[in-house]
Amino acid sequence: MTAKWSDLGLRLSGAVVVAVMVVGLVALVIPYDPADAVSYDSLLNPPSAAHWLGTDGQGRDVLMRLVKGTEAFFLPGLMGGLIAVVLGGLAGAYTGYASGPLRSALVGLLQLVDTLPRLVFIILLCTIRNPSIPLIAVVAGLLFVPTVATVVRRKVEALASEDYILAHIAHGFTPARILLHHILWLQCWPLLVRQAAFVFGYVLFVETGLSYLGDYGVQEPDPSWGNMVAQVKDLAGAGAWPWLAPAVAIVVTIASFLAFGNLVARKGEEALR
Amino acid sequence: MSGAASFLALAGRRIAASLLLLVGASFLIYFTIRSAPGDAVDAITPMGTPPEIKEKLAAEFGLDQGVLGGYGVWLSRSATGDFGESLVFAPGQTVMEVAGPAFEKTLLLSGGALFATVVLSILLALLLGEPSARQQGLTGALYFITSAPGFVSAVVFSAAVNAGVQRFVEQAGHETPAWYPIPIYSDSIVPYFFAGFVLVMGDGLLMDTFNAVRAEILGVRGAQFISAVRARGASVTPHLWLNLAIPIFSAFVSRLPVVLGGVVIVEYVFTLDGAGYLLLEASKQRDFPVVVGLSVLFTLAVIVVGLLSDVARSVIDQREVARDG
Amino acid sequence: MTAPLLSIEDLIIEFDTQQGRRRVVDGVSFSVAQGEVLGILGESGSGKTLSTLSILGLVPGRPGVVSGHIRAHTDGGEVDFLAELPSVVSGGTAERAYQKDDRRWQRIVQRTMKPYWGQFATAVFQNPKQSLDPLMTIGRQLDESVSLADPSLDRAAVRARSVDWLRRVQLHDPVRVAASYAHELSGGMCQRAMIAVALAREPRLLIADEPTTGLDTTVRAEIVGLFKALLRDRRRAMLYISHDIREVLFLADRVIVMRHGKVLEETSADDLRHGRGRRHPYTASLLEAADLPVGEAA
Numbered sequence: 001m002t003a004k005w006s007d008l009g010l011r012l013s014g015a016v017v018v019a020v021m022v023v024g025l026v027a028l029v030i031p032y033d034p035a036d037a038v039s040y041d042s043l044l045n046p047p048s049a050a051h052w053l054g055t056d057g058q059g060r061d062v063l064m065r066l067v068k069g070t071e072a073f074f075l076p077g078l079m080g081g082l083i084a085v086v087l088g089g090l091a092g093a094y095t096g097y098a099s100g101p102l103r104s105a106l107v108g109l110l111q112l113v114d115t116l117p118r119l120v121f122i123i124l125l126c127t128i129r130n131p132s133i134p135l136i137a138v139v140a141g142l143l144f145v146p147t148v149a150t151v152v153r154r155k156v157e158a159l160a161s162e163d164y165i166l167a168h169i170a171h172g173f174t175p176a177r178i179l180l181h182h183i184l185w186l187q188c189w190p191l192l193v194r195q196a197a198f199v200f201g202y203v204l205f206v207e208t209g210l211s212y213l214g215d216y217g218v219q220e221p222d223p224s225w226g227n228m229v230a231q232v233k234d235l236a237g238a239g240a241w242p243w244l245a246p247a248v249a250i251v252v253t254i255a256s257f258l259a260f261g262n263l264v265a266r267k268g269e270e271a272l273r
Numbered sequence: 274m275s276g277a278a279s280f281l282a283l284a285g286r287r288i289a290a291s292l293l294l295l296v297g298a299s300f301l302i303y304f305t306i307r308s309a310p311g312d313a314v315d316a317i318t319p320m321g322t323p324p325e326i327k328e329k330l331a332a333e334f335g336l337d338q339g340v341l342g343g344y345g346v347w348l349s350r351s352a353t354g355d356f357g358e359s360l361v362f363a364p365g366q367t368v369m370e371v372a373g374p375a376f377e378k379t380l381l382l383s384g385g386a387l388f389a390t391v392v393l394s395i396l397l398a399l400l401l402g403e404p405s406a407r408q409q410g411l412t413g414a415l416y417f418i419t420s421a422p423g424f425v426s427a428v429v430f431s432a433a434v435n436a437g438v439q440r441f442v443e444q445a446g447h448e449t450p451a452w453y454p455i456p457i458y459s460d461s462i463v464p465y466f467f468a469g470f471v472l473v474m475g476d477g478l479l480m481d482t483f484n485a486v487r488a489e490i491l492g493v494r495g496a497q498f499i500s501a502v503r504a505r506g507a508s509v510t511p512h513l514w515l516n517l518a519i520p521i522f523s524a525f526v527s528r529l530p531v532v533l534g535g536v537v538i539v540e541y542v543f544t545l546d547g548a549g550y551l552l553l554e555a556s557k558q559r560d561f562p563v564v565v566g567l568s569v570l571f572t573l574a575v576i577v578v579g580l581l582s583d584v585a586r587s588v589i590d591q592r593e594v595a596r597d598g
Numbered sequence: 599m600t601a602p603l604l605s606i607e608d609l610i611i612e613f614d615t616q617q618g619r620r621r622v623v624d625g626v627s628f629s630v631a632q633g634e635v636l637g638i639l640g641e642s643g644s645g646k647t648l649s650t651l652s653i654l655g656l657v658p659g660r661p662g663v664v665s666g667h668i669r670a671h672t673d674g675g676e677v678d679f680l681a682e683l684p685s686v687v688s689g690g691t692a693e694r695a696y697q698k699d700d701r702r703w704q705r706i707v708q709r710t711m712k713p714y715w716g717q718f719a720t721a722v723f724q725n726p727k728q729s730l731d732p733l734m735t736i737g738r739q740l741d742e743s744v745s746l747a748d749p750s751l752d753r754a755a756v757r758a759r760s761v762d763w764l765r766r767v768q769l770h771d772p773v774r775v776a777a778s779y780a781h782e783l784s785g786g787m788c789q790r791a792m793i794a795v796a797l798a799r800e801p802r803l804l805i806a807d808e809p810t811t812g813l814d815t816t817v818r819a820e821i822v823g824l825f826k827a828l829l830r831d832r833r834r835a836m837l838y839i840s841h842d843i844r845e846v847l848f849l850a851d852r853v854i855v856m857r858h859g860k861v862l863e864e865t866s867a868d869d870l871r872h873g874r875g876r877r878h879p880y881t882a883s884l885l886e887a888a889d890l891p892v893g894e895a896a
Contacts, residue, residue, distance in 0.1 A: 005409035005410065005413065006409070009413060108297070109297075111294065111297075112294065112297040112298050112301060113301070115294055115297075115298045115572060115575055115576055115579075116298055116301060116302075116572060117530055117533050117534055117568075117571045117572060117575055118530075118534055119534035119535075119537055119538070120533070120534065120537065120552065120567070120568050120571045120572075121302075121305075121568065123537070123552060123553065123556050123564070123568075124302065124305060124556075124564055124565070124568045125305060126556060127317075127555075127556040127559065127561065127564045128305065128306060128308070128309045128316060128317060129308075129309055129310055129316065205422045205476075208422065208424075208425075209422060209424055209538050212424050212428075212538075213538070213541065213553060215556075215557045229424070229425060229428055232428050232432060240432070243428065244429075247421075247425045247428060247429055250421070250422060250425050251417070251418075251420065251421040251422075251425060254420050254421070254422065255416065255417045255420040255421075258420055258477065259416065496728065497723055497725060497728040497729050498728060498729050498730055498731050498732070500656050500721075500723070501721070501723060501729040501730070501792070501795075501796075502731070503654075503656065503708075503715060504654050504656060504715055504716070504719075504720045504721040504796075504805075505715065505716040505720040505742075505743055505746070505795065505796060505799045505801075506712070506714075506715035506716025506717055506720070506746060506799065507716065507742045507743065507746060507799075512731050512734065515731070515733050515734065516731065516732070516733055589733060590732075590733060591733075591779050591781070591782075592732065592779070592781045
């Protein structure tokens with residue numbers, strides 16, 4: 001019974017994840033000129049055959065902007081997730097295995113980064129240098145390194161006393177090989193998948209949030225799901241499609257990535273047991 | 274060592290560690306300031322700032338010195354709560370005068386929302402008990418709704434409330450409330466409750482807290498000593514809550530940083546003049562001393578709350594003191 | 599012969615697993631008289647723990663079916679615990695399946711068993727450290743039992759009796775132990791404290807479920823000796839569950855041997871000790887492994 005529901009969740013969220021990936025890749029090659037898209041003949045049209053999700057206050061096709069809006073977070077999200085997982089995985093493996101002053105220093109540094117309130121720090125960074133979304137994604141990835149490192153470290157510490165790891169040591173495998181291959185790659189991948197999906201969701205959250213606020217992130221007329229939601233301020237109840245569609249897209253995407261990460265990780269952990 | 278002495282020693286160590294963390298985290302903040310491209314003073318002041326103010330800022334932030342020296346200058350000022358004066362937002366006022374009251378509001382709002390989340394999670398956990406197949410649909414739907422980013426749920430929520438109020442006013446012929454339409458500046462307390470509601474329901478907070486609290490409750494309930502208490506016919510309740518106090522308090526504390534992030538944007542959407550709104554407005558108007566002051570205050574809040582949880586834990590759980598001593 | 603304190607008849611417990619329904623207790627019957635020590639001997643998985651814990655309604659997990667009779671003789675006459683519980687599945691008179699609504703069942707069990715917990719029977723488990731509330735001092739947990747056993751006592755009298763109980767389980771410095779937490783005591787000390795907490799409740803039947811498992815050999819001997827001393831006055835009965843035939847022979851008046859959810863044989867402890875009578879081959883192998891006289895194997 002329980003398996004049925006989680007399988008359903010896995011399929012639904014997996015479908016959304018695949019769809020976002022495909023749309024994200026397609027959006028990279030579709031040409032789109034926001035200035036061209038403006039059309040004063042078709043302001044705030046409801047959904048129709050020509051405009052599946054209607055048009056916004058400047059007559060631009062909402063679906064097209066939704067598709068093109070993935071560009072703002074798709075590659076940055078993947079990059080942020082990758083940075084968090086790779087650096088966090090290495091840091092976690094090292095701090096879980098090693099001892100000595102270098103380890104203590106690294107643990108201290110990770111703890112420092114973990115104390116920074118993430119969004120506040122990103123806003124501070126924006127105030128200083130108004131960075132591009134990819135740079136923000138890099139910073140977001142770095143801010144999640146301590147989180148990933150902590151879960152990996154716990155896993156490494158738990159595995160270090162397992163018989164088969166001791167056997168590997170006895171067989172003369174080098175510590176680096178045991179750590180990277182036997183522990184990080186073979187045992188920690190479910191954790192890493194979960195964390196990567198989470199960081200992707202976080203980058204999407206930060207990108208759309210900043211773009212919603214208007215001064216940072218993606219600026220009009222370039223599309224972002226965040227600045228599309230922000231149109232609610234100008235529409236004042238005149239039409240819901242232009243902002244409701246991206247709002248739903250944000251929720252569905254974040255929820256699906258988190259659920260997909262969790263469910264894949266849970267399946268992986270069950271398979272490892 | 275006696276219990277009290279070892280407890281004090283533990284508390285002392287934790288406080289020292291927290292101070293060290295604060296110094297380190299503030300250095301990261303300062304380092305970020307110094308990483309500004311080009312001339313640092315130009316980067317952090319709005320266009321057209323008079324030269325004498327630029328000079329004053331440069332001196333206050335130690336920009337005329339090396340990174341470490343400058344950090345020393347800035348830290349020794351900041352440590353006394355002197356973050357300088359606001360440039361744009363409220364010229365002439367000190368940062369603490371502007372940020373202090375706003376920060377209190379924000380702490381109250383986030384703390385209240387988090388408290389409500391924890392209480393709601395406990396009630397849900399007691400009501401639902403062990404995860405079962407029938408609940409999976411329900412929790413799945415809840416999971417879906419609550420994973421919306423705060424600003425998205427705030428936008429959708431305000432649109433829905435605005436539409437509802439409009440319809441009600443048209444039908445009943447009442448006057449519109451002071452807080453209508455959202456967002457609008459008003460003295461009303463109603464928008465704070467709206468913001469609190471959105472904070473509870475957004476950013477995955479409720480589901481995350483609920484899952485953690487439920488796991489704790491089921492864990493303690495299934496513990497052998499609870500069976501032993503039952504077998505001797507004593508009441509389970511005091512044992513249950515004594516053992517849940519720490520985990521539930523940690524569930525509260527460990528999620529405060531998440532809420533302090535969410536509250537920034539939610540305050541902005543509802544235009545509540547708390548620290549989050551202030552942070553974003555000051556950031557937009559490039560009122561740099563206010564932004565830095567608030568960043569430090571937010572970091573301080575996270576550290577202090579972590580410290581409090583550590584100390585509270587060792588008050589209830591003697592094992593902590595023993596383990597650490 | 600007087601009526602037994604507790605008699606179990608045709609007890610069947612089945613669990614629903616992913617491989618289908620598994621019968622873990624298969625038609626077990628035994629009885630305990632007032633003041634008697636019944637040893638239940640068997641390896642892990644023989645169903646000995648489950649059959650005895652079902653007396654307290656503390657069966658873990660989600661059993662599929664429990665049937666039979668668990669009759670207890672209390673001050674108010676005879677009760678059948680299983681008959682007290684309503685049948686969830688219609689049809690079967692004795693079959694009580696409760697996989698459908700686990701929580702409701704647990705509530706019913708708790709409501710039904712509440713008057714008997716502690717007063718009629720209580721239990722001492724293995725892993726003594728986990729049997730004590732980690733955040734409450736030993737003294738407070740003992741106070742709880744003492745004041746439940748005799749509600750007329752005031753606080754000072756309760757504490758005095760608690761300390762007295764700690765002395766009776768042969769703990770040195772009972773006042774200090776009363777102020778200690780479980781994590782500050784050794785495993786053996788925790789088990790002594792746990793025995794005190796259980797006995798202070800003045801139950802008529804004590805269920806000891808492998809109380810020495812996980813303790814050092816010398817400590818095990820001490821704990822077994824303590825049980826012997828505490829039960830000498832024959833004021834309460836005990837079910838002593840163990841896989842160690844020496845412990846069982848040392849303590850018990852009568853012994854039942856269980857394997858694969860069934861009772862293989864029931865005999866007097868004296869006969870076992872002295873190798874009298876015909877033995878079931880499994881019992882004979884247990885005796886042999888412990889270097890004890892086997893007598894005549896059937």
